[in-house]
Amino acid sequence: VDVQITVLADVTDDVVAAFGRLLPQLSGRSGQNGQAGPIDPAALRRVLDCPANTVLVARSGAGIVGTLTLVTVPTMTGVRAHVEDVVVDAATRGRGVGAALITAAVELARGAGADSVELTSRPSRHAANRLYRRLGFQPRDTNVYRYLLVTE
Ligand SMILES: CC(C)(COP(=O)(O)OP(=O)(O)OC[C@H]1O[C@@H](n2cnc3c(N)ncnc32)[C@H](O)[C@@H]1OP(=O)(O)O)[C@@H](O)C(=O)NCCC(=O)NCCS
Numbered sequence: 001v002d003v004q005i006t007v008l009a010d011v012t013d014d015v016v017a018a019f020g021r022l023l024p025q026l027s028g029r030s031g032q033n034g035q036a037g038p039i040d041p042a043a044l045r046r047v048l049d050c051p052a053n054t055v056l057v058a059r060s061g062a063g064i065v066g067t068l069t070l071v072t073v074p075t076m077t078g079v080r081a082h083v084e085d086v087v088v089d090a091a092t093r094g095r096g097v098g099a100a101l102i103t104a105a106v107e108l109a110r111g112a113g114a115d116s117v118e119l120t121s122r123p124s125r126h127a128a129n130r131l132y133r134r135l136g137f138q139p140r141d142t143n144v145y146r147y148l149l150v151t152e
Pocket of ligand 1: 025026085086087088089092093094095096097098099100120121122125127128130131134
């Protein structure tokens with residue numbers, strides 16, 4: 001599929017509409033209390049305004065069809081790079097948009113001086129896990145912990 005990957009710079013109406021469509025497809029991660037709901041443009045703007053974040057969007061003839069957020073942070077032991085909130089519109093999956101987004105994020109992380117790029121993905125996300133491994137991501141031998149601050 002003919003797709004262009006760009007860094008999102010502005011929160012325009014088409015961007016708000018696209019994220020309103022895309023983020024609910026990340027189950028449990030969008031809206032208040034995990035509910036799919038309208039996307040708050042101010043919240044989108046806060047994400048873009050954080051210097052650690054680079055929001056990539058994939059555009060095709062149909063407009064914005066996918067996104068991810070690359071987070072790069074300097075730490076005492078080097079630049080950390082994480083990929084968050086990867087989603088491609090259900091109607092456009094299986095055509096390489098996800099691969100194009102991840103490949104672009106990896107190159108940006110390289111440019112930022114990171115030694116590696118990290119992400120997590122639930123085992124039940126079969127398409128995502130297959131995609132990451134195909135692109136060269138390897139399972140990391142570590143324990144991933146979470147301290148819950150809110151009741152789910
Ligand atoms: C994971 C995701 C981003 C991949 O995006 P994509 O644009 O479909 O990615 P690609 O086309 O580059 O590759 C997807 C893989 O699924 C396969 N696939 C084919 N048709 C598909 C379809 N209709 N739906 C999903 N996957 C399909 C592709 O062939 C490819 O398999 P391969 O890696 O074995 O070649 C997308 O499926 C998605 O948004 N899923 C829901 C949200 C999610 O799980 N996000 C990841 C959070 S960690």
